[in-house]
Amino acid sequence: MSDTITARKPSQRRTLGWVLLEFLGSMNLAITLLVVVAIASIIGTVLQQNQPYPDYALKFGPFWFEAFDRLGLYDVYGAVWFIAILGFLVLSTSVCLYRQVPGMAREMVRFRTQVRLESLRGFHQRAEWWLPERAPPGVLAEVTGAFRARGYRWRIQDHGDHQVAAAMKGRYQRLGYLFTHAAVVVIGIGGLLDGxxxxxxxxxxxxxxxxxxxxxxxxxxxxxxxxxxxxxSxxxxxxxxxxxxxxxxxxxxxxxxxxxxxxxxxxxxxxxxxxxxxxxxxxxxxxxxxxxxxxxxxxxxxxxxxxxxxxxxxxxxxxxxxxxxxGSKLELRLWPLTGGRLEPVDIKGEVGGALKVAGPAGPLGLELTEFRLFNLLPEPGARPGDRKFRNFGPSVGFKARDAAGEAREYLNYMAPVQLEGRWFFVSGVRARSGAEFVYLHIPVDANNSPERFLRFNARLRDEEGLRALLARAPIPTENPDFQRDLNQVRLNLVELFIQGGFAAVTERARAVVPPDRLQEATKLYLEILRDTLAEVFIEVLRAEGVNLEQGVGEREDAFFNDALSALATLPVYGSLFYLQLTGFQQVExxxxxxxxSGAVGVVYAGFAFLIIGVFLLFYTSHRRLWAWIAAEEGGSRLVLAGAGNRRQAEFAREFAVLEASLARRLGASEPRADN
Amino acid sequence: MVVTREAMLEPWEQPAFWRRLTIWDALWTLLAAVGAIYAGWFYRAEMDGYEIAILFGGALALIVWGLYWKPARLFTLAVALLALLALWRYGTDYESRKSVFLLKYFLESQAAFMWMSALYVLATVVYFAALFSRSEFVGQTATALTWSATVLGMTGLLTRWRESYLLGADIGHIPVSNLYEVFILFALITALLYLFYEDRHRTRAMGGFALLAISGAVAFLLWYTFDREAHHIQPLIPALQSYWMKIHVPANFIGYGAFALAAMLGVAYLLRQRAETRHPDGLLAVVLPPLELLDDVMYKAIALGFAAFTIATILGALWAAEAWGGYWSWDPKETWALIVWLNYAAWLHLRLTKGWRGAPMAWWAVIGLFVTLFAFLGVNMFLSGLHSYGTL
Known part of the structure; x- marks a missing residue:
C-alpha cells in the first residue's frame, strides 16, 4: 500500500495553476530545497556568523569580502535568499498537504468493500477456507465476531453472489502524515514571523x-x-x-x-x-x-x-x-622604562575611558579596556590534565596608542605572582589582538614594589651617572689608557645589553672577534658585563639604604639574577613604560x-504536532482486513486477507493469531499454494 | 472436522490489557512506584517541581519499559541493587573509593567503567566467534557479557551521580554533562537498543556489528581517560544548571544510539549482499544476518532514533528558549541537529513513500552516521558556538 495517492484522471486539463501546484508539491522540489537549506546551513556553521565586518575583510581580502557580503554569507540565516527558500519549503509542504489531505481523509473513512477475489488472493497475508457444512450468514457472523474481538470496525456489502466484510483499525495513523507535515508548515511560518x-x-x-x-x-x-x-519579534x-x-x-x-x-x-x-x-x-x-x-x-x-x-x-x-x-575606577602608576630618570606619574582612569599621557616620544593615548577582579588560570607548569587553578588576582587590560595610531595591548596583574618560590609583577604585551602575549617578570623588592628593579633599569640608561660610577669603581689595572678603554667597553656592553639583551652582546662578539677566540672572548665580555651590572646594582642597593657590610645577601643575589632576566626581556617587551595598577573600585x-517573540505559541504548537505526528506515523499502523464469503456447493467459501501500512511483522503475527482463532472455530484453513 | 468443547467455549474477546498482566507485572509496577515515591520523599528538599515531575515521569517510563520488555526489569533490579550497595559502601566520604575494596575494584564509577569497557570489547569478540562458530553456547556467553557490561556501566553512571554530590553539594549533577559522560551513556543506550532487537528477533547474528560501534566508543573513552584525563568530575557551568539537561541529553542519545546501530546494520547488510553476489556458497553469505532482517531492524532503529531525536531537538529548543533567549539561534549545534534531522527525514520519506530498499538505504544509513557523528563530535571540535561544552 502506498502512502501517496496519485490517482488522477488522465483527461484532466493541465492548466497553468495545476502545473504550478504539481511543481510546488513535488517531492523532488522539496528534496532539492532541503538540500539547498542543508548546504547553506553548513556554510553558516563553518563561517562564523555576525562577526565584526573588519574581521571578515582581514580574513578574506577585499574581493572575497565584497563577494561574500553580497551573498549575505555573514548572516546566512537572515539573508533574503535563505528566508525565501524557507518560505518556498513552507509553500511546497502546504501544497503537498493540500493535495494529499482529501485522499488521506477518504482512506480514513472508506472501508473498501469493492474488492475483487483475485486481488485478495494476491495479498501476502491471506487464508482461505472451504466450509461444506456452513452457510454464509453463519460464517459472516464468526468473521465479524473475530473482527470485533480485535477491535476492528467493519462494513458489509452484499454483491449478490458474494458478500464482503471490510474492516479496519488504526486509521488515525493517517493523521500522522497530516500532523508532521502541518508541523513543518506551522513551525516554518512561526519561525519566519519570529525571524x-x-x-x-x-x-x-x-x-x-x-x-x-x-x-x-x-x-x-x-x-x-x-x-x-x-x-x-x-x-x-x-x-x-x-x-x-x-x-x-x-x-x-x-x-x-x-x-x-x-x-x-x-x-x-x-x-x-x-x-x-x-x-x-x-x-x-x-x-x-x-x-x-x-x-x-x-x-x-x-x-x-x-x-x-x-x-x-x-x-x-x-x-x-x-x-x-x-567602568571600574582605576588608580595607576606609570613608570618609564626608557631614559635615565625614574619619575613615576600617578593617574586615574575608568575602564572604557581614554587618557592622554606624555611619553618620551610624544603623547600616548591610553585606552583602558578591561578590569578583572579574579583571574583563575591554570597553575603555571601544570600538565593540561592536572586541572589545577590559581587565582592571580586583579588585572588591568589596556591599549597604548602612539601618535601614529599604532596600538599595543597590555595585560598587567596588580598583585605579585609567586613563581618558583620568588615573587614577580607580571605584565603581558602584544602588538596586535589575538597574538600571544610576551610576559615581563619584574622581581619584587623588599618594599613589595617594582621600584628597585625600575631604579636599577633607569641607572643603566643614565649614561652620565654610569660613567661617573665606573670611574669611581674601576677594574684595577696598571695602564690608565687601558683603564679608559676598558670603561668605554663596559659602557658599550651595558648599552648593547639594554638595547638587545644578552643576544646583542654575543652577536657583537661574533662580529668583531676572530672565530678561534670567539668562545673565550664571549665569556670575557659576559663576565665584564655581569660585573658592571653588579656594580650598578650594588649602587642601587646602597642608595636604597640596604646594609651591605655582610656582602650581598642570598635574596639580593636572587633578585639580581631575576632582574637580569627581566632586563634581557625588556627589548622584546618593547614598551616605553610599565603601568602599575595601584588601586581600584570595581563597577561590574x-x-x-x-x-x-510574537509567534512562540505558534512554533510550540508546531512542536506538539510534530511529536504527535511522528509517533502516529511510525508506531501505529492502519490495518485493513477483508472477508470474502460466497455460497459454494451447499457450503461456503471464505477468503480472509489483510494488510497494514506499517509494522509488517507485527501485522503478520496479528493475522496469524486471527487465522488461528478462526481455525479453531471453523477448522483448519486450506494450505497455501505458495508456501 | 471435530471441534472440541474447549474451542467452542473459547471467548472471541482478547482479555483486556490489565487482565493479561501477571502478578510479576504488578510487583514490578509496585516496586518501581514505591522506589520513585521513596526517592522523591527522601530528596524532596533538593528538588523543584520540574525535577519531581521528571522523577515520576522517569518512573512511569521505567514501568512501561519493564511491562513492554521483560528483561528490562532484571536489568533495573541489578543496577539498582549494585548502585545502592555502592552508595552504602560510600557513606558520605568521597575518598572511600580509594580505601573500600568493593568500591576501589568494582563499583566506584571509574572502576565500573573499566569493567564495562573490558566486557564490551570481550563481548564484541565473542559475538563474532558465535557468528562464525554458530555455537549457541558462545552466543549466550556474548549476550551475558553484554548484559553484564551494561549493568556495570549503568551502575557506574549512577554511582558517579552520587560521587559528584559527595564532592560538594554545589558540584553535584546528573552525569550527562560532558563528552566523557555522554560517551558512556551512548555505549549503554546502544547496547540496550541492540539487546532489545536481539531479544525481539531471536537472533544474535547482529551482535558483533552492534558491539563494534560500542567498542569504538569504548576506545575513544579510554583514550579520553588516559590521554586527556577527562574522567574527573567537573562542576557545571551556569548554562547547564537546569533540569532540562536530565531529559534533553538522554533523549538525544537514544537518537544517536539508534542511528549508530542502524549504520552498523547497514555495514552488515552491505557485507552480506557482497558475499551473496561474489561467493554465494561462502561462509559469510551463510553466517551473516539475513538481508530482510537487517533491512527491517535498520528501519526500526532509524524510525526510533528519528522519533527520539525529534523529541530531543524540541526539548533542546525549549531549553534554549529558557537559557539563551530564543528557541532557535542557528547555533552550529542546532543547525547540525537540523541537518541530521533532515537527513533521516529524507531517508524515511524515500523508504516509506518511494519504497526504496536495499543497498542504497544501507549506504545511506552508514553515511548518516558520519553526519550524526559530526553533529555530535565535529561541531564541538571544529566549530565554535553556544553549545561547545564537550571539547577534546
Missing amino acids: NLWLKLKEWRGEIVVETRDLAARDVPPVSRLVPGAIP FRGNIMLPEGSAASFVFLRLRDGFLVQELPFAIELKDFQVEYHATGQPKSFVSQVRIHDREHLGDQPLDATIRVNHPLIYRDYAIYQSDFGDG ASGLQVTH
Whole structure:
C-alpha cells in the first residue's frame, strides 16, 4: 500500500495553476530545497556568523569580502535568499498537504468493500477456507465476531453472489502524515514571523536605516530607532553597569545596529559572579528593578535574573547573557622604562575611558579596556590534565596608542605572582589582538614594589651617572689608557645589553672577534658585563639604604639574577613604560538579553504536532482486513486477507493469531499454494 | 472436522490489557512506584517541581519499559541493587573509593567503567566467534557479557551521580554533562537498543556489528581517560544548571544510539549482499544476518532514533528558549541537529513513500552516521558556538 495517492484522471486539463501546484508539491522540489537549506546551513556553521565586518575583510581580502557580503554569507540565516527558500519549503509542504489531505481523509473513512477475489488472493497475508457444512450468514457472523474481538470496525456489502466484510483499525495513523507535515508548515511560518522578516520589510520600505556609526544610544537618530510594538519579534542586548538603568536594547544587524525602545526601564541593582574552586564560574546573578509607571505605578518590581532563570515581564523575556566591566575606577602608576630618570606619574582612569599621557616620544593615548577582579588560570607548569587553578588576582587590560595610531595591548596583574618560590609583577604585551602575549617578570623588592628593579633599569640608561660610577669603581689595572678603554667597553656592553639583551652582546662578539677566540672572548665580555651590572646594582642597593657590610645577601643575589632576566626581556617587551595598577573600585556590568517573540505559541504548537505526528506515523499502523464469503456447493467459501501500512511483522503475527482463532472455530484453513 | 468443547467455549474477546498482566507485572509496577515515591520523599528538599515531575515521569517510563520488555526489569533490579550497595559502601566520604575494596575494584564509577569497557570489547569478540562458530553456547556467553557490561556501566553512571554530590553539594549533577559522560551513556543506550532487537528477533547474528560501534566508543573513552584525563568530575557551568539537561541529553542519545546501530546494520547488510553476489556458497553469505532482517531492524532503529531525536531537538529548543533567549539561534549545534534531522527525514520519506530498499538505504544509513557523528563530535571540535561544552 502506498502512502501517496496519485490517482488522477488522465483527461484532466493541465492548466497553468495545476502545473504550478504539481511543481510546488513535488517531492523532488522539496528534496532539492532541503538540500539547498542543508548546504547553506553548513556554510553558516563553518563561517562564523555576525562577526565584526573588519574581521571578515582581514580574513578574506577585499574581493572575497565584497563577494561574500553580497551573498549575505555573514548572516546566512537572515539573508533574503535563505528566508525565501524557507518560505518556498513552507509553500511546497502546504501544497503537498493540500493535495494529499482529501485522499488521506477518504482512506480514513472508506472501508473498501469493492474488492475483487483475485486481488485478495494476491495479498501476502491471506487464508482461505472451504466450509461444506456452513452457510454464509453463519460464517459472516464468526468473521465479524473475530473482527470485533480485535477491535476492528467493519462494513458489509452484499454483491449478490458474494458478500464482503471490510474492516479496519488504526486509521488515525493517517493523521500522522497530516500532523508532521502541518508541523513543518506551522513551525516554518512561526519561525519566519519570529525571524528578522519584519526588520527586513521595514528596511526595504525605507522606514528604518541601520546605524553603523559608533554612537551612544541617546544620539542615535529616530530613523534607526524602533518604538515598542514596531516589530512583533526581536532579540536585543544591553550591557548595564551596576546602578544604571536603560529602557532600550540594541538589535545587531549586519555591520550596524538599531535601537529598540522598551515600554519599561530595567535598572541593575547588583551583579555577582561566583566561582567554583576549580576556576569555573558557578553563577551569574543580576538583581534588577523594573520601572513601569503605566503598569506598576510607583511600585517598581524587583527580580533576580540568572542563567536558565529569565524574568518574564509582560510579553518580554529578560535573560542573563553576558557580563563585563561597567567602568571600574582605576588608580595607576606609570613608570618609564626608557631614559635615565625614574619619575613615576600617578593617574586615574575608568575602564572604557581614554587618557592622554606624555611619553618620551610624544603623547600616548591610553585606552583602558578591561578590569578583572579574579583571574583563575591554570597553575603555571601544570600538565593540561592536572586541572589545577590559581587565582592571580586583579588585572588591568589596556591599549597604548602612539601618535601614529599604532596600538599595543597590555595585560598587567596588580598583585605579585609567586613563581618558583620568588615573587614577580607580571605584565603581558602584544602588538596586535589575538597574538600571544610576551610576559615581563619584574622581581619584587623588599618594599613589595617594582621600584628597585625600575631604579636599577633607569641607572643603566643614565649614561652620565654610569660613567661617573665606573670611574669611581674601576677594574684595577696598571695602564690608565687601558683603564679608559676598558670603561668605554663596559659602557658599550651595558648599552648593547639594554638595547638587545644578552643576544646583542654575543652577536657583537661574533662580529668583531676572530672565530678561534670567539668562545673565550664571549665569556670575557659576559663576565665584564655581569660585573658592571653588579656594580650598578650594588649602587642601587646602597642608595636604597640596604646594609651591605655582610656582602650581598642570598635574596639580593636572587633578585639580581631575576632582574637580569627581566632586563634581557625588556627589548622584546618593547614598551616605553610599565603601568602599575595601584588601586581600584570595581563597577561590574551585566549583559542582558531582552526578547519579544510574537509567534512562540505558534512554533510550540508546531512542536506538539510534530511529536504527535511522528509517533502516529511510525508506531501505529492502519490495518485493513477483508472477508470474502460466497455460497459454494451447499457450503461456503471464505477468503480472509489483510494488510497494514506499517509494522509488517507485527501485522503478520496479528493475522496469524486471527487465522488461528478462526481455525479453531471453523477448522483448519486450506494450505497455501505458495508456501 | 471435530471441534472440541474447549474451542467452542473459547471467548472471541482478547482479555483486556490489565487482565493479561501477571502478578510479576504488578510487583514490578509496585516496586518501581514505591522506589520513585521513596526517592522523591527522601530528596524532596533538593528538588523543584520540574525535577519531581521528571522523577515520576522517569518512573512511569521505567514501568512501561519493564511491562513492554521483560528483561528490562532484571536489568533495573541489578543496577539498582549494585548502585545502592555502592552508595552504602560510600557513606558520605568521597575518598572511600580509594580505601573500600568493593568500591576501589568494582563499583566506584571509574572502576565500573573499566569493567564495562573490558566486557564490551570481550563481548564484541565473542559475538563474532558465535557468528562464525554458530555455537549457541558462545552466543549466550556474548549476550551475558553484554548484559553484564551494561549493568556495570549503568551502575557506574549512577554511582558517579552520587560521587559528584559527595564532592560538594554545589558540584553535584546528573552525569550527562560532558563528552566523557555522554560517551558512556551512548555505549549503554546502544547496547540496550541492540539487546532489545536481539531479544525481539531471536537472533544474535547482529551482535558483533552492534558491539563494534560500542567498542569504538569504548576506545575513544579510554583514550579520553588516559590521554586527556577527562574522567574527573567537573562542576557545571551556569548554562547547564537546569533540569532540562536530565531529559534533553538522554533523549538525544537514544537518537544517536539508534542511528549508530542502524549504520552498523547497514555495514552488515552491505557485507552480506557482497558475499551473496561474489561467493554465494561462502561462509559469510551463510553466517551473516539475513538481508530482510537487517533491512527491517535498520528501519526500526532509524524510525526510533528519528522519533527520539525529534523529541530531543524540541526539548533542546525549549531549553534554549529558557537559557539563551530564543528557541532557535542557528547555533552550529542546532543547525547540525537540523541537518541530521533532515537527513533521516529524507531517508524515511524515500523508504516509506518511494519504497526504496536495499543497498542504497544501507549506504545511506552508514553515511548518516558520519553526519550524526559530526553533529555530535565535529561541531564541538571544529566549530565554535553556544553549545561547545564537550571539547577534546
